[in-house]
Amino acid sequence: MSSEPVPQWQVVDAGWGRAAVEFATLAEPGNCREYVAMHLRLGVGPGDRLLDVACGAGLAVELAALRGARCAGIDASERLVAVARDRNPGHDLRVGDMLALPWADRSFDVVTSFRGIWGTTPDALDEVRRVLAPGGLVGLTVWGHLKPAPGSWVLAPFRLAAPPQIDHQAAMVSLGRPGIGDELLERHGFVDVERVDIPFVWEFADPAAYARAITSMGPAHEAIANVGEEQFVATAIEVAERRVRAGLPLRAELPVVGLVARRPRPTRASPPTGHLDVDAAPGPAVERFHEQCAEAVGFVMNTARVWSRLPGEHDRLFELLDDVARVARLTFRQRGILVTACASRLGDSYCALAWGRKLADHSGPDVAVSVLRGVDDALDTSERALASWARHVAGEPNTTTADDLDQLRDAGYDDTQILAITLYVGLRIAFSSVNDALGIQPDREFDDGGPVQAAVDFGRRIATCR
Numbered sequence: 001m002s003s004e005p006v007p008q009w010q011v012v013d014a015g016w017g018r019a020a021v022e023f024a025t026l027a028e029p030g031n032c033r034e035y036v037a038m039h040l041r042l043g044v045g046p047g048d049r050l051l052d053v054a055c056g057a058g059l060a061v062e063l064a065a066l067r068g069a070r071c072a073g074i075d076a077s078e079r080l081v082a083v084a085r086d087r088n089p090g091h092d093l094r095v096g097d098m099l100a101l102p103w104a105d106r107s108f109d110v111v112t113s114f115r116g117i118w119g120t121t122p123d124a125l126d127e128v129r130r131v132l133a134p135g136g137l138v139g140l141t142v143w144g145h146l147k148p149a150p151g152s153w154v155l156a157p158f159r160l161a162a163p164p165q166i167d168h169q170a171a172m173v174s175l176g177r178p179g180i181g182d183e184l185l186e187r188h189g190f191v192d193v194e195r196v197d198i199p200f201v202w203e204f205a206d207p208a209a210y211a212r213a214i215t216s217m218g219p220a221h222e223a224i225a226n227v228g229e230e231q232f233v234a235t236a237i238e239v240a241e242r243r244v245r246a247g248l249p250l251r252a253e254l255p256v257v258g259l260v261a262r263r264p265r266p267t268r269a270s271p272p273t274g275h276l277d278v279d280a281a282p283g284p285a286v287e288r289f290h291e292q293c294a295e296a297v298g299f300v301m302n303t304a305r306v307w308s309r310l311p312g313e314h315d316r317l318f319e320l321l322d323d324v325a326r327v328a329r330l331t332f333r334q335r336g337i338l339v340t341a342c343a344s345r346l347g348d349s350y351c352a353l354a355w356g357r358k359l360a361d362h363s364g365p366d367v368a369v370s371v372l373r374g375v376d377d378a379l380d381t382s383e384r385a386l387a388s389w390a391r392h393v394a395g396e397p398n399t400t401t402a403d404d405l406d407q408l409r410d411a412g413y414d415d416t417q418i419l420a421i422t423l424y425v426g427l428r429i430a431f432s433s434v435n436d437a438l439g440i441q442p443d444r445e446f447d448d449g450g451p452v453q454a455a456v457d458f459g460r461r462i463a464t465c466r
């Protein structure tokens, strides 16, 4: 009869779960500085979906939950997870293997692992990357260079394990060496990898308390299997007695390296129609909308392709603009001046090119260029008042004064017209802002090498493709 080998993660509880209550109460609280420092560095905050890998008895999860995160945790030790669940009711704590995380892709904004992912378990990083949302952060801690550290006495009893186990422990801590963990994260598809300083100190009341705490940790299991518990505890007490300080706790500062990295966001070249998916809703209404645009200007503009998701709203906005222009008794040339002045002040190359060309066709390129460049030397006094009002409304509407309105009154506009002119500019600002915010590029048809194009040296570039 053939028996399947037991997966590695299923034997972990024998070591780490053996003294779960002691570990949770005598050992794990000593790690709190590490947890707090990493949560701070990652900016863990309310609403973040956080996963702690190899969560042990769940103290790090508890501290993240106190910052408002919605937490999950996983550990191979059933008995440690029982404590983690007891500490974190309402959060999602599971027994399982870090190499097969039982969560869907992109489930978390932040993944932490405190000395849980080792040189011997690098493939866990693929799982971490999978469950992180694009742009999400991972924060790992690993042991630094332990040997020369003054606090390394605290780990000395673990060296009572058999030589193969000691070799394995050395391989486990390899990630802390300069460049190794960083390079591993990059190899597993993370970006913006950074090393961060993590404070880490264990303190104990006396040698007996230290011996009890260290005996509860996983690696003690291997040492005890080799030399027996009595010798393990005697060794622990002996090393600790040499460190006793009158009136102060036993204290061991240990080097811990923090590694922070990000799952990259997918980068895609922005199409000329910007960031929205424009082809998601084709149909007769969209076709009609495109045809109207093509009839008016000779081609389907990128703005029309984007606004075809809301053709009715687009048409109502332009009907309102026409109504308001009628109330203000604006000529075509005056509208052109208002739109080009407003668009150039906003840095909106799309409307500046579209209306700059219309104004140039109607009144000559010198008029269009003078408004686009903010010179206005091709305008008469009343047109200058319009252009300067449009720029003021688009740039700094909270600094206008009664004197500014007097300039419009002096130019012959009554107060109803002034309100309508201002509303006209406000509606144009809305249209420009929506198009620019959605990343719409001016159509390649605007690329004619003419004077209007030369004057529009701001904003989004003309598209090179359709």
Ligand SMILES: C[S@@+](CC[C@H](N)C(=O)[O-])C[C@H]1O[C@@H](n2cnc3c(N)ncnc32)[C@H](O)[C@@H]1O
Pocket (backbone or CB within 6 Å): 008, 009, 012, 013, 016, 028, 031, 053, 054, 055, 056, 057, 060, 074, 075, 076, 077, 080, 096, 097, 098, 099, 113, 114, 115, 116, 218
């Ligand atoms: C050094 S402890 C760290 C525990 C906890 N993060 C802390 O800060 O105390 C390593 C943890 O990894 C867990 N572990 C080991 N192998 C695992 C695996 N394959 N999947 C999940 N957890 C594992 C152990 O049960 C143990 O709780």
